[in-house]
Amino acid sequence: MNAVTAARNPSEAKRRRELVTPEGLSLPLTLASKGARAGALMLDLALIFLGLVVFSLILAALGIGISQVEGEQVAPGIEVVLVLVILLLFLARYGYFLWFEIGPRGATPGKRALGIRVAARGGGRLTAEAVIARNLMRDVEVFVPLVFLLSGGASGVAGIAAGVWLAIFVLFPFFNRDALRAGDLIAGTWVVEAERRKLPQALSLTPRTPGTYRFGEAELSVYGEHELQVLEGVLRHDNAEAQRKVVEAICRKIGWEPGHGDDRQFLEAFYEALRARLESGMRFGKRKKDKFDR
Amino acid sequence: MALALFKKSEIAPLPDIEAASLRSDRFRLEREADWRRLEAIVISLETNRLRRISDEDLLALPVLYRQAASSLAVARETSLDAATLAYLEALVRRAWFQVYGPRTSLFGWLRLFLGGGWSIAVRSIWLEIAIALAVMVAGTAAGWVLVSQEPEWYYALVPGEMAGGREPGADRAALAETLKGTGDSEGLTAFATFLFSNNSAVSILAFALGFAFGIPTLLLLVYNMASLGAMLWVFFKAGLGWEFVAWLSVHGTTEFGAILLAGAAGLHVGRSMAFPGDRSVMSAAADSGRRAAQVMAGVVFMLAIAGLLEGFARQLVEQPGARGAIGSVMLLLWLTYFTFAGRRTGRLGAAS
Numbered sequence: 210m211n212a213v214t215a216a217r218n219p220s221e222a223k224r225r226r227e228l229v230t231p232e233g234l235s236l237p238l239t240l241a242s243k244g245a246r247a248g249a250l251m252l253d254l255a256l257i258f259l260g261l262v263v264f265s266l267i268l269a270a271l272g273i274g275i276s277q278v279e280g281e282q283v284a285p286g287i288e289v290v291l292v293l294v295i296l297l298l299f300l301a302r303y304g305y306f307l308w309f310e311i312g313p314r315g316a317t318p319g320k321r322a323l324g325i326r327v328a329a330r331g332g333g334r335l336t337a338e339a340v341i342a343r344n345l346m347r348d349v350e351v352f353v354p355l356v357f358l359l360s361g362g363a364s365g366v367a368g369i370a371a372g373v374w375l376a377i378f379v380l381f382p383f384f385n386r387d388a389l390r391a392g393d394l395i396a397g398t399w400v401v402e403a404e405r406r407k408l409p410q411a412l413s414l415t416p417r418t419p420g421t422y423r424f425g426e427a428e429l430s431v432y433g434e435h436e437l438q439v440l441e442g443v444l445r446h447d448n449a450e451a452q453r454k455v456v457e458a459i460c461r462k463i464g465w466e467p468g469h470g471d472d473r474q475f476l477e478a479f480y481e482a483l484r485a486r487l488e489s490g491m492r493f494g495k496r497k498k499d500k501f502d503r
Numbered sequence: 504m505a506l507a508l509f510k511k512s513e514i515a516p517l518p519d520i521e522a523a524s525l526r527s528d529r530f531r532l533e534r535e536a537d538w539r540r541l542e543a544i545v546i547s548l549e550t551n552r553l554r555r556i557s558d559e560d561l562l563a564l565p566v567l568y569r570q571a572a573s574s575l576a577v578a579r580e581t582s583l584d585a586a587t588l589a590y591l592e593a594l595v596r597r598a599w600f601q602v603y604g605p606r607t608s609l610f611g612w613l614r615l616f617l618g619g620g621w622s623i624a625v626r627s628i629w630l631e632i633a634i635a636l637a638v639m640v641a642g643t644a645a646g647w648v649l650v651s652q653e654p655e656w657y658y659a660l661v662p663g664e665m666a667g668g669r670e671p672g673a674d675r676a677a678l679a680e681t682l683k684g685t686g687d688s689e690g691l692t693a694f695a696t697f698l699f700s701n702n703s704a705v706s707i708l709a710f711a712l713g714f715a716f717g718i719p720t721l722l723l724l725v726y727n728m729a730s731l732g733a734m735l736w737v738f739f740k741a742g743l744g745w746e747f748v749a750w751l752s753v754h755g756t757t758e759f760g761a762i763l764l765a766g767a768a769g770l771h772v773g774r775s776m777a778f779p780g781d782r783s784v785m786s787a788a789a790d791s792g793r794r795a796a797q798v799m800a801g802v803v804f805m806l807a808i809a810g811l812l813e814g815f816a817r818q819l820v821e822q823p824g825a826r827g828a829i830g831s832v833m834l835l836l837w838l839t840y841f842t843f844a845g846r847r848t849g850r851l852g853a854a855s
Contacts, residue, residue, distance in 0.1 A: 230572075230599060230603070236572070236595060236596060236599055237592055237596075238596065288692055288693045289692075291693040291696075292692050292693050292696045295693070295696040295697055295700050296696060296700070298700065299699075299700040299703065299704075302704075303703075303707065303803075308609070311609055311612075312551065313548055313549050313550075313551055313601065314549050315600065326600070328600065330785075330789070332603075333603070334603050335600075335603075336793065337609070337612040338793040338794070338796045338797050339789075339792075339793055339796070341796035341797075341799065341800055342792040342793055342795065342796035342799075343792075345707055345710055345711055345796060345799055346711050346714065348704075348707050348708060348711050349708065349711040349712060349714070353708070378714075391714050394785065394788050394789070394792075395714065395772055395788055395789065395791075395792030395795075395796075396789060396792050396793065396796070397785075397786070397788075397789025397790075397792065397793065401596075403593075403596060403597060403600065404593060405593065405597070406589055406590045406593040406594070407590070408535070408538065408539070408586075408587065408590040409586045409587075409590075411528040411531055411532060411584070411587070412528070412584070413524045413525040413528045414528070434583055437583055438583070438585045441584070441585055441586065442585075445586065481524060481525060484525060484527075484583050484584075485524075485525055485526075487583055488525070488526065488527050488581060488582065488583055491580065491581060491583070492581060
């Protein structure tokens with residue numbers, strides 16, 4: 210996910226932003242993709258729905274049905290339940306997103322599952338007001354269109370007009386560079402990737418007998434940073450078959466005869482030598498993006 | 504199993520730095536312990552387990568954060584280890600979110616909010632409040648005039664379920680009947696909750712629609728107030744004007760205040776997007792949105808009180824005089840609060 214790989218993936222390069230923190234550090238951010246955001250929303254809505262279903266099942270298990278509520282005289286016990294139901298529906302609609310996004314993770318469970326979070330645009334602090342503002346707008350962006358669609362959608366001129374009007378809100382993220390929805394615009398926020406990553410082992414730690422493999426200038430100059438990272442991926446995944454293929458490919462390229470039985474050793478040695486060469490080039494300001502870079 | 508869940512994950516011992524043959528890997532190994540320490544602190548912050556963080560760790564957090572950030576800057580220029588770079592980027596970003604994350608809890612924010620942030624936000628949108636008030640008065644007058652010209656308008660302005668027997672031409676006794684309380688508190692809690700939930704939904708909608716330069720908000724205000732004007736006419740015509748106003752004022756001063764604020768908040772957002780002044784539209788929208796959000800949080804709070812007043816006080820208090828007194832006291836309370844709260848604290852808690 211660094212600059213080199215991003216340059217090879219144009220859709221991701223487009224989502225990269227530089228953020229300058231208050232102490233002047235430049236911090237790379239990747240905007241969440243629209244797919245991830247839509248997925249997070251679906252997850253959250255499904256969670257809310259599931260919660261409401263479980264709640265109504267509990268009510269049913271307690272023997273409380275709609276029929277008892279509809280009578281003229283409402284029994285006191287039922288009234289408490291009714292109050293709970295109304296408040297719960299209200300909180301599900303307005304409180305769920307608010308509560309989770311104000312927390313230190315800045316993300317609802319759905320967002321967290323997809324590794325994204327809410328952040329203040331422009332490097333400031335994410336305030337409670339901003340979270341409130343972005344979630345008040347969610348009403349016209351999510352819940353009203355949802356009700357509109359479920360209730361049969363457009364019928365007649367007024368229905369079509371309402372549909373177009375709501376479509377403006379729903380499609381808003383498609384018409385600006387930062388994929389802001391109307392709520393983000395109002396609140397001064399955006400949604401960025403914030404996944405956790407594990408720090409894997411450093412690769413140049415395996416001790417090996419010096420001189421087993423010795424690569425010269427000619428062998429190492431065929432590859433660049435991109436190939437190095439592909440090789441890194443192969444080493445980290447540690448799949449014997451893939452390693453064999455890579456050994457053969459490298460040997461074909463550098464004109465060696467592929468040996469047998471010590472693929473990993475060979476690859477590690479080659480990786481180290483190549484990385485040492487490219488990194489020393491970097492220190493002198495010379496970078497080689499890939500094998501086509503001269 | 505349960506034990507394993509709560510056990511703190513052990514940090515693996517670090518390999519010998521000298522064992523690494525690459526210079527960039529030695530750079531990494533020298534700093535890895537600090538990165539892992541920072542990560543542990545960040546995880547405790549993210550999961551809100553603040554007690555787990557020792558004092559030394561908390562003091563070290565800004566230093567560790569800056570170290571990691573500078574490690575990242577160096578690594579970008581000297582290391583080709585993609586996994587380490589990706590890890591560092593993610594770590595610095597997460598640490599940044601925590602270092603510059605929200606400082607207050609929800610309850611801490613609520614205290615600042617009620618202690619002045621809200622009224623400061625309300626005072627700062629005074630112009631929109633004036634506009635919304637004028638629109639509401641005009642809407643009420645329009646409803647009154649329309650119905651007095653042609654009573655048929657009443658059915659267009661007042662939805663059937665809201666009318667409940669209050670119709671033009673209904674006799675005085677029938678109208679007076681609709682203003683009666685219920686005398687006991689049975690069923691009123693649910694009624695009050697329903698009113699709160701319903702009114703809040705409408706107010707939030709009014710605010711959210713302000714996004715389109717405020718026009719839908721204005722329309723919503725006019726329409727709602729026109730139905731009030733129509734009802735006023737019906738009751739005044741039957742000679743029950745004072746009783747109706749008293750009946751309405753119990754919760755009405757709070758509820759209409761909330762609607763007024765919601766409309767004004769929507770207008771504020773719409774107006775600052777249409778006329779951003781010398782700021783960019785984006786920053787104008789963000790500024791006004793945050794200010795309006797404070798007002799809106801207060802609107803929901805006001806509607807909760809209005810729901811209680813409407814559900815209980817109005818149904819249990821029968822005397823028009825007493826009803827009017829409750830309504831006036833509430834109005835006075837709100838006016839006092841919005842005028843004076845948060846004056847001394849200055850801009851504390853105001854929208855940034």
